[in-house]
Amino acid sequence: MTATPAPKEASRAGIRQRPGSDPAADAQPIMRRVKTKLTSRWATAAAVLIAVVWSIPTFGLFVTSFRPAAKQIGPRSDGWWNSFIDWDFTFKNYVDVTVAAGSQSPNLSQYFVNSVAIVIPVTVFVLVLASMAAYIFAWGKFKGRDALFIFVFALQIIPLQMALIPLLQLFTQVLQLPAGSYAQLWIAHTMFGLPLGIFLLHNFISEIPGEVIEAARVDGAGHSTIFWRIILPLSVPALASLAIFQFLWVWNDLLVALVFSGGTADVAPITQRLAEISGTRGARDYLNPAAAFVSIIIPLLVFFGLQRYFVRGLLSGGLKG
Amino acid sequence: MEFLGGKLLQVVIALAVFAAIIGLIMLLVDRAPKTVKDKVTVAGFLAPAAILMLVGLVYPAVRTSMLAFTDARGQANGMDNFVWMFTQPEAVTTLRNTVIWTVLVPLLSTVFGLAYAVFIDKARGERVLKALVFMPMAISFVGAGIIWKLVYDYRGPGIEQTGVLNYIRDALGLGPKQFLLDAPENTIFLIIVMVWIQTGFAMVVLSAAIKGVPTELIEAARLDGANPWQQFRNVTVPGIRGALVVVLTTITIATLKVFDIVRTMTAGNYDTSVVANEMYTQAFRAGEPGRGAALALVLFLLVLPIVVYNARVLRKQREIR
Numbered sequence: 316m317t318a319t320p321a322p323k324e325a326s327r328a329g330i331r332q333r334p335g336s337d338p339a340a341d342a343q344p345i346m347r348r349v350k351t352k353l354t355s356r357w358a359t360a361a362a363v364l365i366a367v368v369w370s371i372p373t374f375g376l377f378v379t380s381f382r383p384a385a386k387q388i389g390p391r392s393d394g395w396w397n398s399f400i401d402w403d404f405t406f407k408n409y410v411d412v413t414v415a416a417g418s419q420s421p422n423l424s425q426y427f428v429n430s431v432a433i434v435i436p437v438t439v440f441v442l443v444l445a446s447m448a449a450y451i452f453a454w455g456k457f458k459g460r461d462a463l464f465i466f467v468f469a470l471q472i473i474p475l476q477m478a479l480i481p482l483l484q485l486f487t488q489v490l491q492l493p494a495g496s497y498a499q500l501w502i503a504h505t506m507f508g509l510p511l512g513i514f515l516l517h518n519f520i521s522e523i524p525g526e527v528i529e530a531a532r533v534d535g536a537g538h539s540t541i542f543w544r545i546i547l548p549l550s551v552p553a554l555a556s557l558a559i560f561q562f563l564w565v566w567n568d569l570l571v572a573l574v575f576s577g578g579t580a581d582v583a584p585i586t587q588r589l590a591e592i593s594g595t596r597g598a599r600d601y602l603n604p605a606a607a608f609v610s611i612i613i614p615l616l617v618f619f620g621l622q623r624y625f626v627r628g629l630l631s632g633g634l635k636g
Numbered sequence: 637m638e639f640l641g642g643k644l645l646q647v648v649i650a651l652a653v654f655a656a657i658i659g660l661i662m663l664l665v666d667r668a669p670k671t672v673k674d675k676v677t678v679a680g681f682l683a684p685a686a687i688l689m690l691v692g693l694v695y696p697a698v699r700t701s702m703l704a705f706t707d708a709r710g711q712a713n714g715m716d717n718f719v720w721m722f723t724q725p726e727a728v729t730t731l732r733n734t735v736i737w738t739v740l741v742p743l744l745s746t747v748f749g750l751a752y753a754v755f756i757d758k759a760r761g762e763r764v765l766k767a768l769v770f771m772p773m774a775i776s777f778v779g780a781g782i783i784w785k786l787v788y789d790y791r792g793p794g795i796e797q798t799g800v801l802n803y804i805r806d807a808l809g810l811g812p813k814q815f816l817l818d819a820p821e822n823t824i825f826l827i828i829v830m831v832w833i834q835t836g837f838a839m840v841v842l843s844a845a846i847k848g849v850p851t852e853l854i855e856a857a858r859l860d861g862a863n864p865w866q867q868f869r870n871v872t873v874p875g876i877r878g879a880l881v882v883v884l885t886t887i888t889i890a891t892l893k894v895f896d897i898v899r900t901m902t903a904g905n906y907d908t909s910v911v912a913n914e915m916y917t918q919a920f921r922a923g924e925p926g927r928g929a930a931l932a933l934v935l936f937l938l939v940l941p942i943v944v945y946n947a948r949v950l951r952k953q954r955e956i957r
Contacts, residue, residue, distance in 0.1 A: 362755035478696035506692025567776030620772035
């Protein structure tokens with residue numbers, strides 16, 4: 316985490332110090348200044364091109380989701396860009412995917428609730444359990460601490476696919492967790508989220524100044540008091556970034572859901588329903604874009620609202636290597 | 637809306653049970669006799685996460701490794717599953733595709749991400765430009781699959797094209813193309829989707845690293861007469877080597893595990909399957925858990941060198957501290 320404040324300052328300084336106003340640059344021969352300007356103009360053009368290419372697919376989905384069925388499939392269909400010429404938009408697709416009744420209906424509102432019901436407890440579980448473990452790995456004293464920590468780090472790399480079959484057997488045959496409840500998904504997601512959670516939080520918690528903890532200990536505070544009253548409040552930035560990560564992973568997950576949810580409207584998350592309805596080709600294909608947009612709107616909001624924390628989380632795990 | 641009540645109740649109960657367990661642990665830690673207090677603390681804080689990881693990751697990994705040497709009925713069959721994997725044409729295609737994925741995705745994502753990070757560095761509107769390219773990170777693979785199906789959409793020749801790419805091909809007089817059906821290049825079109833998602837990650841991490849390179853160094857190179865390319869090649873790139881390694885390894889691991897994109901866009905048909913998808917198909921669709929486990933084991937072995945490398949770096953860091 317020590318690396319994060321510095322780049323931010325640099326960027327702020329960088330924005331103010333534009334190439335033209337740089338006193339050193341003014342002293343340069345004119346030729347060179349022209350050359351730098353030209354290259355930066357080409358660079359900007361290339362950047363804008365990349366940005367446009369990267370945004371067009373999502374923008375196309377967004378526009379398509381508001382187009383009437385006849386424009387999307389069948390003989391009168393054409394590309395989404397034509398919407399801006401004939402200006403024909405409708406909200407009907409969104410009504411159809413969320414609230415329309417009937418067994419054929421995508422019924423997304425139910426699955427949407429499932430996604431929320433899955434993601435919130437998992438995020439809480441992972442944050443609390445991972446920060447407890449990270450605290451002990453950073454400040455506890457026991458034999459083999461560092462080796463155990465590296466082992467936990469390495470666990471990140473076990474492919475989920477490897478864990479699924481035995482875990483499913485364990486859940487249904489040994490533990491007999493009730494079918495049609497969220498329990499299997501909560502536990503599975505928590506298990507898979509812990510290694511990276513512990514790793515990210517450990518990086519942050521281990522950099523909390525030792526004097527702060529020592530002072531509390533001298534005042535007679537026990538481990539649990541130190542953890543809840545000092546460590547957690549001081550770790551809010553790291554906790555926020557982990558929360559966003561965890562939220563996005565679980566919300567966007569398909570594999571774990573496919574294996575553990577049973578696929579009914581009682582439990583299955585929105586991604587699973589989306590995969591289902593988009594996997595079958597048919598007369599209702601025109602609903603797919605609206606359905607997809609319903610499923611990505613929450614992650615997009617979370618992402619844009621909390622982007623700063625998200626980026627910080629990436630960096631705390633990333634830049635240290 | 638009566639379904640809402642039952643789901644909400646489940647969530648509330650789960651959170652209450654969790655709070656009770658954590659409260660009990662804290663109570664035990666606080667009430668423990670002085671002589672064993674430290675040990676109880678370590679155990680109490682670490683046990684929940686440790687048990688979940690043992691049950692959810694370590695035990696399944698061991699079980700799967702054993703399962704890899706059995707047939708569909710659970711009888712030991714030696715190396716048969718691995719022989720199948722390296723001799724059957726469709727399984728070999730799967731392995732070949734996985735290699736293509738793991739070479740191209742990290743490479744292209746890093747190149748695009750780095751180029752973009754350099755181009756927009758200190759540019760006007762840097763934050764907006766960053767958000768546009770970073771946005772796909774928040775979108776689920778399933779959502780991305782639907783977005784890109786729209787881009788690759790195909791209609792027979794002579795009909796108005798609804799996909800952007802085929803519309804452009806038509807306008808250029810090339811005729812429409814079935815991007816997802818025509819092997820072997822369809823794998824490339826799936827890879828583009830993953831690159832689209834991962835470039836944002838590479839860009840954010842590398843951008844922060846670039847801002848961390850001391851401006852004096854770049855200034856000095858410029859005064860020595862280095863052109864922008866030389867400045868980039870000889871000052872910036874060596875300065876961000878650590879971040880480059882992290883980006884490459886992280887994306888490589890993510891790519892090896894890629895499942896959802898293939899699953900939602902082609903379901904692994906038309907010669908596009910990869911190991912992670914084939915593993916799911918074999919274990920959960922074809923009734924061949926042994927083969928699925930063998931594929932998972934190969935996946936793990938492929939990732940292993942990356943883990944060992946990262947664990948080494950981590951150990952070095954901890955020794956320095």
